[in-house]
Amino acid sequence: MSKDKSDVGQIHWRDLTVGNAEEIKDFYTSVVGWEASKHDMGTYHDFDIKTPAGDTVTGICHARGDNASLPPQWLMYVKVESVKESADNCIEHGGQILDGPRYMGEMFFCVIKDPAGAVLAIFE
Known part of the structure:
Protein backbone atom coordinates (compact mmCIF):
# COMPACT_ATOMS: atom_id res chain seq x y z
CA MET A 1 0.00 0.00 0.00
CA SER A 2 1.24 3.48 -0.83
CA LYS A 3 2.58 5.53 2.05
CA ASP A 4 1.25 8.69 0.35
CA LYS A 5 -1.75 9.73 2.43
CA SER A 6 -2.37 13.04 0.65
CA ASP A 7 -5.36 11.71 -1.28
CA VAL A 8 -6.96 9.60 1.47
CA GLY A 9 -10.52 10.78 1.96
CA GLN A 10 -10.86 12.14 -1.56
CA ILE A 11 -13.42 11.05 -4.13
CA HIS A 12 -11.53 9.35 -6.95
CA TRP A 13 -14.29 7.94 -9.12
CA ARG A 14 -18.01 7.62 -9.51
CA ASP A 15 -20.12 5.31 -11.61
CA LEU A 16 -23.57 3.90 -12.06
CA THR A 17 -24.30 0.18 -12.23
CA VAL A 18 -27.73 -0.73 -13.61
CA GLY A 19 -29.48 -3.60 -15.33
CA ASN A 20 -30.17 -1.56 -18.46
CA ALA A 21 -26.86 0.25 -18.99
CA GLU A 22 -27.40 0.79 -22.72
CA GLU A 23 -30.70 2.61 -22.14
CA ILE A 24 -29.42 4.61 -19.17
CA LYS A 25 -26.28 5.59 -21.12
CA ASP A 26 -28.55 6.96 -23.85
CA PHE A 27 -30.59 8.85 -21.23
CA TYR A 28 -27.55 10.65 -19.83
CA THR A 29 -26.00 11.41 -23.20
CA SER A 30 -29.29 13.10 -24.16
CA VAL A 31 -30.00 14.86 -20.87
CA VAL A 32 -26.49 15.89 -19.76
CA GLY A 33 -24.66 16.07 -23.07
CA TRP A 34 -22.11 13.41 -22.19
CA GLU A 35 -20.55 11.17 -24.81
CA ALA A 36 -20.14 7.44 -24.35
CA SER A 37 -17.56 4.98 -25.60
CA LYS A 38 -17.61 1.23 -25.14
CA HIS A 39 -15.42 -0.29 -22.45
CA ASP A 40 -14.67 -3.95 -23.19
CA MET A 41 -15.66 -6.27 -20.36
CA GLY A 42 -14.96 -9.49 -22.25
CA THR A 43 -18.41 -10.77 -23.14
CA TYR A 44 -20.14 -7.38 -23.09
CA HIS A 45 -19.40 -3.65 -22.95
CA ASP A 46 -19.82 -1.12 -20.17
CA PHE A 47 -19.45 2.56 -21.02
CA ASP A 48 -16.83 5.22 -20.36
CA ILE A 49 -18.67 8.53 -20.09
CA LYS A 50 -16.92 11.64 -21.33
CA THR A 51 -17.54 15.35 -21.44
CA PRO A 52 -17.91 16.97 -24.87
CA ALA A 53 -14.23 17.96 -24.44
CA GLY A 54 -13.31 14.26 -24.22
CA ASP A 55 -12.51 13.99 -20.49
CA THR A 56 -13.65 10.70 -18.96
CA VAL A 57 -15.72 11.64 -15.91
CA THR A 58 -17.65 8.52 -14.97
CA GLY A 59 -18.80 5.09 -16.04
CA ILE A 60 -22.15 3.45 -16.65
CA CYS A 61 -21.97 -0.28 -16.06
CA HIS A 62 -24.13 -3.35 -16.43
CA ALA A 63 -25.19 -5.06 -13.21
CA ARG A 64 -23.63 -8.37 -14.21
CA GLY A 65 -21.23 -10.88 -12.70
CA ASP A 66 -19.44 -9.56 -9.63
CA ASN A 67 -21.26 -6.23 -10.01
CA ALA A 68 -24.78 -7.71 -9.94
CA SER A 69 -25.16 -6.82 -6.25
CA LEU A 70 -24.17 -3.15 -6.59
CA PRO A 71 -27.06 -0.75 -5.94
CA PRO A 72 -28.54 1.14 -8.93
CA GLN A 73 -27.39 4.59 -7.92
CA TRP A 74 -24.51 6.96 -8.57
CA LEU A 75 -21.75 5.46 -6.47
CA MET A 76 -18.78 7.51 -5.31
CA TYR A 77 -15.44 5.81 -4.62
CA VAL A 78 -13.44 7.34 -1.75
CA LYS A 79 -9.85 6.34 -0.99
Missing part, protein backbone atom coordinates in the same frame (compact mmCIF):
# COMPACT_ATOMS: atom_id res chain seq x y z
CA VAL A 80 -9.15 5.03 2.50
CA GLU A 81 -5.96 3.79 4.15
CA SER A 82 -7.38 0.32 4.86
CA VAL A 83 -10.58 -1.12 3.40
CA LYS A 84 -10.63 -3.84 6.06
CA GLU A 85 -10.29 -1.35 8.91
CA SER A 86 -12.86 1.02 7.41
CA ALA A 87 -15.31 -1.85 6.81
CA ASP A 88 -14.92 -2.99 10.42
CA ASN A 89 -15.50 0.61 11.60
CA CYS A 90 -18.58 0.83 9.38
CA ILE A 91 -20.18 -2.14 11.12
CA GLU A 92 -19.07 -0.94 14.56
CA HIS A 93 -20.79 2.42 13.95
CA GLY A 94 -24.12 0.99 12.77
CA GLY A 95 -23.49 0.70 9.03
CA GLN A 96 -23.71 -2.30 6.72
CA ILE A 97 -21.47 -3.94 4.16
CA LEU A 98 -23.31 -4.31 0.84
CA ASP A 99 -20.49 -5.78 -1.24
CA GLY A 100 -16.96 -6.90 -0.50
CA PRO A 101 -14.40 -6.33 0.65
CA ARG A 102 -13.10 -7.75 -2.62
CA TYR A 103 -10.88 -7.05 -5.57
CA MET A 104 -12.15 -5.54 -8.80
CA GLY A 105 -9.14 -5.81 -11.06
CA GLU A 106 -6.28 -4.39 -9.00
CA MET A 107 -8.53 -2.28 -6.77
CA PHE A 108 -9.47 -3.60 -3.30
CA PHE A 109 -12.83 -2.10 -2.42
CA CYS A 110 -16.03 -2.41 -0.45
CA VAL A 111 -19.50 -0.89 -0.74
CA ILE A 112 -20.93 0.33 2.56
CA LYS A 113 -24.26 1.74 3.68
CA ASP A 114 -24.36 4.26 6.51
CA PRO A 115 -27.03 4.22 9.27
CA ALA A 116 -29.14 6.72 7.27
CA GLY A 117 -29.14 4.43 4.22
CA ALA A 118 -26.66 6.33 2.01
CA VAL A 119 -24.23 4.16 0.03
CA LEU A 120 -20.52 4.75 -0.65
CA ALA A 121 -17.67 2.70 -2.09
CA ILE A 122 -14.31 2.77 -0.32
CA PHE A 123 -11.06 1.57 -1.84
CA GLU A 124 -7.34 1.42 -1.19
Whole structure:
Protein backbone atom coordinates (compact mmCIF):
# COMPACT_ATOMS: atom_id res chain seq x y z
CA MET A 1 0.00 0.00 0.00
CA SER A 2 1.24 3.48 -0.83
CA LYS A 3 2.58 5.53 2.05
CA ASP A 4 1.25 8.69 0.35
CA LYS A 5 -1.75 9.73 2.43
CA SER A 6 -2.37 13.04 0.65
CA ASP A 7 -5.36 11.71 -1.28
CA VAL A 8 -6.96 9.60 1.47
CA GLY A 9 -10.52 10.78 1.96
CA GLN A 10 -10.86 12.14 -1.56
CA ILE A 11 -13.42 11.05 -4.13
CA HIS A 12 -11.53 9.35 -6.95
CA TRP A 13 -14.29 7.94 -9.12
CA ARG A 14 -18.01 7.62 -9.51
CA ASP A 15 -20.12 5.31 -11.61
CA LEU A 16 -23.57 3.90 -12.06
CA THR A 17 -24.30 0.18 -12.23
CA VAL A 18 -27.73 -0.73 -13.61
CA GLY A 19 -29.48 -3.60 -15.33
CA ASN A 20 -30.17 -1.56 -18.46
CA ALA A 21 -26.86 0.25 -18.99
CA GLU A 22 -27.40 0.79 -22.72
CA GLU A 23 -30.70 2.61 -22.14
CA ILE A 24 -29.42 4.61 -19.17
CA LYS A 25 -26.28 5.59 -21.12
CA ASP A 26 -28.55 6.96 -23.85
CA PHE A 27 -30.59 8.85 -21.23
CA TYR A 28 -27.55 10.65 -19.83
CA THR A 29 -26.00 11.41 -23.20
CA SER A 30 -29.29 13.10 -24.16
CA VAL A 31 -30.00 14.86 -20.87
CA VAL A 32 -26.49 15.89 -19.76
CA GLY A 33 -24.66 16.07 -23.07
CA TRP A 34 -22.11 13.41 -22.19
CA GLU A 35 -20.55 11.17 -24.81
CA ALA A 36 -20.14 7.44 -24.35
CA SER A 37 -17.56 4.98 -25.60
CA LYS A 38 -17.61 1.23 -25.14
CA HIS A 39 -15.42 -0.29 -22.45
CA ASP A 40 -14.67 -3.95 -23.19
CA MET A 41 -15.66 -6.27 -20.36
CA GLY A 42 -14.96 -9.49 -22.25
CA THR A 43 -18.41 -10.77 -23.14
CA TYR A 44 -20.14 -7.38 -23.09
CA HIS A 45 -19.40 -3.65 -22.95
CA ASP A 46 -19.82 -1.12 -20.17
CA PHE A 47 -19.45 2.56 -21.02
CA ASP A 48 -16.83 5.22 -20.36
CA ILE A 49 -18.67 8.53 -20.09
CA LYS A 50 -16.92 11.64 -21.33
CA THR A 51 -17.54 15.35 -21.44
CA PRO A 52 -17.91 16.97 -24.87
CA ALA A 53 -14.23 17.96 -24.44
CA GLY A 54 -13.31 14.26 -24.22
CA ASP A 55 -12.51 13.99 -20.49
CA THR A 56 -13.65 10.70 -18.96
CA VAL A 57 -15.72 11.64 -15.91
CA THR A 58 -17.65 8.52 -14.97
CA GLY A 59 -18.80 5.09 -16.04
CA ILE A 60 -22.15 3.45 -16.65
CA CYS A 61 -21.97 -0.28 -16.06
CA HIS A 62 -24.13 -3.35 -16.43
CA ALA A 63 -25.19 -5.06 -13.21
CA ARG A 64 -23.63 -8.37 -14.21
CA GLY A 65 -21.23 -10.88 -12.70
CA ASP A 66 -19.44 -9.56 -9.63
CA ASN A 67 -21.26 -6.23 -10.01
CA ALA A 68 -24.78 -7.71 -9.94
CA SER A 69 -25.16 -6.82 -6.25
CA LEU A 70 -24.17 -3.15 -6.59
CA PRO A 71 -27.06 -0.75 -5.94
CA PRO A 72 -28.54 1.14 -8.93
CA GLN A 73 -27.39 4.59 -7.92
CA TRP A 74 -24.51 6.96 -8.57
CA LEU A 75 -21.75 5.46 -6.47
CA MET A 76 -18.78 7.51 -5.31
CA TYR A 77 -15.44 5.81 -4.62
CA VAL A 78 -13.44 7.34 -1.75
CA LYS A 79 -9.85 6.34 -0.99
CA VAL A 80 -9.15 5.03 2.50
CA GLU A 81 -5.96 3.79 4.15
CA SER A 82 -7.38 0.32 4.86
CA VAL A 83 -10.58 -1.12 3.40
CA LYS A 84 -10.63 -3.84 6.06
CA GLU A 85 -10.29 -1.35 8.91
CA SER A 86 -12.86 1.02 7.41
CA ALA A 87 -15.31 -1.85 6.81
CA ASP A 88 -14.92 -2.99 10.42
CA ASN A 89 -15.50 0.61 11.60
CA CYS A 90 -18.58 0.83 9.38
CA ILE A 91 -20.18 -2.14 11.12
CA GLU A 92 -19.07 -0.94 14.56
CA HIS A 93 -20.79 2.42 13.95
CA GLY A 94 -24.12 0.99 12.77
CA GLY A 95 -23.49 0.70 9.03
CA GLN A 96 -23.71 -2.30 6.72
CA ILE A 97 -21.47 -3.94 4.16
CA LEU A 98 -23.31 -4.31 0.84
CA ASP A 99 -20.49 -5.78 -1.24
CA GLY A 100 -16.96 -6.90 -0.50
CA PRO A 101 -14.40 -6.33 0.65
CA ARG A 102 -13.10 -7.75 -2.62
CA TYR A 103 -10.88 -7.05 -5.57
CA MET A 104 -12.15 -5.54 -8.80
CA GLY A 105 -9.14 -5.81 -11.06
CA GLU A 106 -6.28 -4.39 -9.00
CA MET A 107 -8.53 -2.28 -6.77
CA PHE A 108 -9.47 -3.60 -3.30
CA PHE A 109 -12.83 -2.10 -2.42
CA CYS A 110 -16.03 -2.41 -0.45
CA VAL A 111 -19.50 -0.89 -0.74
CA ILE A 112 -20.93 0.33 2.56
CA LYS A 113 -24.26 1.74 3.68
CA ASP A 114 -24.36 4.26 6.51
CA PRO A 115 -27.03 4.22 9.27
CA ALA A 116 -29.14 6.72 7.27
CA GLY A 117 -29.14 4.43 4.22
CA ALA A 118 -26.66 6.33 2.01
CA VAL A 119 -24.23 4.16 0.03
CA LEU A 120 -20.52 4.75 -0.65
CA ALA A 121 -17.67 2.70 -2.09
CA ILE A 122 -14.31 2.77 -0.32
CA PHE A 123 -11.06 1.57 -1.84
CA GLU A 124 -7.34 1.42 -1.19
